[in-house]
Amino acid sequence: MSSPSRRRQWRIGRDLGPANHGRFCEAISRTGTVAVAKMADASGEAAHSRITNEIEVVASLNERGLLDVIGVGEHRAALFYVTPMMTSTPPHADRDEIARSVLHHVGATLMALHDMDVAHRDVRPHNIVWQSDMPRLVDYGLTQMLGPDSRTSGVGPLGSVAFMAPELLTGMPSDHRVDIWALGATLHVIATGRGIYPGMSDDDVTSAIATLATSQPEIADGLAPDLGTAIRWCLDEPGRRCRDIANLLQATAKTGAIR
DSSP states (O other), X not given: OOOOXXXXXXXXXXXXXXXXXXXXXXXXXXXXXXXXXXXXXXXXXXXXXXXXXXXXXXXXXHHTTSSOOOEEEEETTEEEEEEEOOBSSOSSOOHHHHHHHHHHHHHHHHHHHHHTTEEOXXXXXXXXXXXXXXXXXXXXXXXXXXXXXXXXXXXXXXXXXXXXXXXXXXXXXXXXXXXXXXXXXXXXHHHHSSOSSTTOOTTOHHHXXXXXXXXXXXXXXXXXXXXXXXXXXXXXXXXXXXXXXXXXXXXXXXXXXXX
């Protein structure tokens, strides 16, 4: 794990695609190392505040060994932070083992965020990448601080509707457990190859939201016992849903090996 440093100079290269409140770009060091920069989408005060808060969050995860942040900098008045180049392709094809690894490692990251009273708000397969054989949760542009009386909100861009907890649409109280729901939906996709709302498409957001508001999640039969336990507890109603990922890992460890 590296300490973020402004001393290392990074040159911004080609655009790698959109991110929440920003862009992903190539970052190239003086020695030719190619990495990834998450850059603010603007240079105004609001954008500066958002990316500054995001950098504080990822720096805390860096200190805990949950995300490698290897640099910070500024490009054309827009702040950015740098992580190693990673891949969206898992290291092997065993769906159950991939899901178990995501449960353990991404679960640990969410546990750290929730300990900091932060909700990620965009947990989904698109935001899980692989650093060697370890899954990493990325893109912290929608993170939200949670106080004693605060609720997660839908202000600003939302993640994929297929991974949104229903309470975000119904007006029910919502908190860090929206991340736990999204983790369960993500694990289901990884383990089975399909979502919990068959037929839902992100191409029509209005239709997808209507499906989410009127349908119950469909959990596949034949899941491995440990993954089935985890997914069902993650996707329960808010009052019965897992509140603490540490408890989730303990419960699933009793029904199968979590690696």
